[in-house]
Amino acid sequence: MAMALAGAAAAWAQKAPPAPLKGKIALTPEPSPPSGREKWRVQYDYDRTDSSFHIRDLKFASPLRGVAVGVLEERGKLKPAALVTADGGQKWEFVSLREHPVCLFALDERNIWLVTDRGVWKSAESGRSWSKLAALRGLTCAAFLSESRGFAAGASKAVYETADGGRKWTKVAAAAGAPGTPQYTTFLALGFASPQVGMIAGVSRPPRRVEPAEPSWVDPEQSRIRQRPNLVVVLQTSDGGATWRTDSTSIFGAITRLSLVTEGRSMALVEFGEGFWLPSEVHAIDLRTGRSETAFRRQDRNVTDVLVFPRGSGWLAAVEPPGRLPNVPVPGKVRFLVSDDLKRWRETDVDYRATARRVVLASAGPEHLWAATDSGMILKLER
Numbered sequence: 001m002a003m004a005l006a007g008a009a010a011a012w013a014q015k016a017p018p019a020p021l022k023g024k025i026a027l028t029p030e031p032s033p034p035s036g037r038e039k040w041r042v043q044y045d046y047d048r049t050d051s052s053f054h055i056r057d058l059k060f061a062s063p064l065r066g067v068a069v070g071v072l073e074e075r076g077k078l079k080p081a082a083l084v085t086a087d088g089g090q091k092w093e094f095v096s097l098r099e100h101p102v103c104l105f106a107l108d109e110r111n112i113w114l115v116t117d118r119g120v121w122k123s124a125e126s127g128r129s130w131s132k133l134a135a136l137r138g139l140t141c142a143a144f145l146s147e148s149r150g151f152a153a154g155a156s157k158a159v160y161e162t163a164d165g166g167r168k169w170t171k172v173a174a175a176a177g178a179p180g181t182p183q184y185t186t187f188l189a190l191g192f193a194s195p196q197v198g199m200i201a202g203v204s205r206p207p208r209r210v211e212p213a214e215p216s217w218v219d220p221e222q223s224r225i226r227q228r229p230n231l232v233v234v235l236q237t238s239d240g241g242a243t244w245r246t247d248s249t250s251i252f253g254a255i256t257r258l259s260l261v262t263e264g265r266s267m268a269l270v271e272f273g274e275g276f277w278l279p280s281e282v283h284a285i286d287l288r289t290g291r292s293e294t295a296f297r298r299q300d301r302n303v304t305d306v307l308v309f310p311r312g313s314g315w316l317a318a319v320e321p322p323g324r325l326p327n328v329p330v331p332g333k334v335r336f337l338v339s340d341d342l343k344r345w346r347e348t349d350v351d352y353r354a355t356a357r358r359v360v361l362a363s364a365g366p367e368h369l370w371a372a373t374d375s376g377m378i379l380k381l382e383r
Helices: 002-013 220-226
Strands: 039-045 051-060 066-074 077-085 093-096 101-108 111-116 119-123 131-134 139-144 150-154 158-162 185-192 198-204 230-237 245-251 254-259 266-271 280-285 292-296 302-308 314-320 332-339 359-363 369-373 377-382
Touching: 051 101, 051 359, 051 369, 051 377, 066 101, 101 139, 111 139, 139 185, 150 185, 150 198, 185 230, 198 254, 230 254, 254 302, 266 302, 280 302, 302 359, 314 359, 332 369
Parallel strands: 185 254
Antiparallel strands: 039 377, 051 066, 066 077, 077 093, 101 111, 111 119, 119 131, 139 150, 150 158, 185 198, 198 230, 230 245, 254 266, 266 280, 280 292, 302 314, 314 332, 359 369, 369 377
């Protein structure tokens, strides 16, 4: 299955046009207009003129208790912080953090883990207080199957496992044997569809001999000429991490998000680099058969997160680029798309104030969905 996912992306990416010529390669049709059945409303907005709050991740351990982590920026200084709620997002309170947050994983209200730039922390109080478990640097993602069993991955081609809730970690040997030079290989996404079935995705990017003189949005033509494929590495387990199978291929992009389920099709997000004619692409994958197909790709929707539920329904969080280029360092309008079959998508109503460069999704089941932006806003889906 992993090879099918990477291979599908490689097959069309190798043929992608050097310029955004819409129609040469099949794009997802325009989504249906909002039906009015769903509305994303703002629950929290860090709206201050002298500082900003950049949310990096959001998780809900239950319909009532949630945690958002990010960085407060004030007068050029960065301060890690978290927002916590105990009433489903009606009220949020700030909690100080001691290290810069990377991502969260919530098993339940008493088991929430935080990956930072310098280690792994845990909260037994729904994010109100944190205890450091381990000093591991370079981690990008983590997932736990129980209070004790978990996995983490990150830079230098490292994958770790723990059997005591995160206090002690050991390296997974299969990751070290995967293709790619360790110093240039980073695992970016980690997910489990069940206690047995899981996947880890990474990318290997050796340095270029000549770095570009200007960013892609300054000289997009030269950026398209500079595009080079990356080596994508995927590890897959069907026995709870006891053994891992390794696949790899070359594509113009990297798998950055995974949302896996056993009943129905899962989703993987492939994001492309600056100057590429397409910002991102979403794949629908069947974990039982290993088949993969394109679920969504549009030049005017930069998807930054995916979320799928059992039996086929899924959500995409995206940003509408403010200009003609798909990747520019300027906030755009936040967009959400929903599908019942991962083929036909419709847009949903979103508060007009929601702008961002990246958006993350969080849920406590299909009926309880939230989203957070890197511009300091938290939204909730109302039906």
